[in-house]
Amino acid sequence: MDTKNAVIILASLAQGARLEIFRQLVQAGPSGLAAGDIAIKLNIPGSTLSFHLKELTHAELVTAKQTGRFIYYSAAFNVMNDLLGYLTENCCQLEKSSSENLCCDGLLCNEVAS
Amino acid sequence: MDTKNAVIILASLAQGARLEIFRQLVQAGPSGLAAGDIAIKLNIPGSTLSFHLKELTHAELVTAKQTGRFIYYSAAFNVMNDLLGYLTENCCQLEKSSSENLCCDGLLCNEVAS
DNA sequence: TCTATATTTCCATAAATATAGAAACGTTGT
DNA sequence: ACAACGTTTCTATATTTATGGAAATATAGA
Numbered sequence: 072m073d074t075k076n077a078v079i080i081l082a083s084l085a086q087g088a089r090l091e092i093f094r095q096l097v098q099a100g101p102s103g104l105a106a107g108d109i110a111i112k113l114n115i116p117g118s119t120l121s122f123h124l125k126e127l128t129h130a131e132l133v134t135a136k137q138t139g140r141f142i143y144y145s146a147a148f149n150v151m152n153d154l155l156g157y158l159t160e161n162c163c164q165l166e167k168s169s170s171e172n173l174c175c176d177g178l179l180c181n182e183v184a185s
Numbered sequence: 186m187d188t189k190n191a192v193i194i195l196a197s198l199a200q201g202a203r204l205e206i207f208r209q210l211v212q213a214g215p216s217g218l219a220a221g222d223i224a225i226k227l228n229i230p231g232s233t234l235s236f237h238l239k240e241l242t243h244a245e246l247v248t249a250k251q252t253g254r255f256i257y258y259s260a261a262f263n264v265m266n267d268l269l270g271y272l273t274e275n276c277c278q279l280e281k282s283s284s285e286n287l288c289c290d291g292l293l294c295n296e297v298a299s
Numbered sequence: 300t301c302t303a304t305a306t307t308t309c310c311a312t313a314a315a316t317a318t319a320g321a322a323a324c325g326t327t328g329t
Numbered sequence: 330a331c332a333a334c335g336t337t338t339c340t341a342t343a344t345t346t347a348t349g350g351a352a353a354t355a356t357a358g359a
Contacts, residue, residue: 078201085195087188100277116349121307140305140356163214230319235337254326254335
């Protein structure tokens with residue numbers, strides 16, 4: 072993961088329709104949802120949905136798998152996890168944290184146990 | 186946290202310069218960095234930096250605190266944590282996960298222990 | 300092969316965002 | 330009051346992004 076990569080992923084999420092799409096896919100889990108189902112659930116015109124799905128898959132935050140006439144989209148959980156790791160890299164490195172208190176409320180500091 | 190809010194935060198990170206600024210602030214920890222220090226570290230003109238800092242503070246992902254002539258910016262870790270929670274809300278709800286295996290590689294499923 | 304269905308690509312248009320120089324604004328020390 | 334410094338606002342310009350109708354493509358079943 073590098074900056075360029077992270078920006079592409081974040082930009083793919085930084086838009087109302089796409090964020091909703093992604094959240095639907097997170098909820099749907101690994102088996103995903105067909106494009107048409109997403110279009111109905113979120114009430115988005117086909118061409119617009121297709122544009123957004125392309126953005127998400129280009130960011131590799133979502134993967135597509137064709138099954139018959141349907142194309143199933145699902146969230147790429149591993150990519151999301153990598154992104155979170157990148158965002159929190161070297162968290163609070165410059166602060167000598169006094170005591171065991173994590174400097175940033177927990178979640179972010181997962182990997183900085185030293 | 187709602188979609189609108191999350192989009193603003195994500196958009197504030199979805200840009201090379203701003204992502205780098207945020208990561209510097211994550212590394213700097215709660216005490217933060219003065220605007221000028223960031224400008225030097227990242228080699229960004231003052232006006233451009235100011236524009237980006239405004240975006241980040243508007244998203245409330247970064248907070249500003251004036252001390253004398255300097256303005257110190259620091260990462261709002263709690264807001265970042267809220268965002269992560271929002272992104273992973275109801276993760277894999279629709280999948281009856283067989284066994285104890287988390288459906289999405291760990292990190293994302295933190296809160297879905299049931 | 301013909302038809303229906305699922306999805307994407309093409310296209311034009313509208314809107315939002317990034318950039319950086321110059322000028323302005325606060326704060327501090329003299 | 331003045332000068333120096335840190336930072337922001339103003340401004341214009343260039344670039345990127347979103348939207349959705351219409352046409353094209355792909356798959357499946359009769």
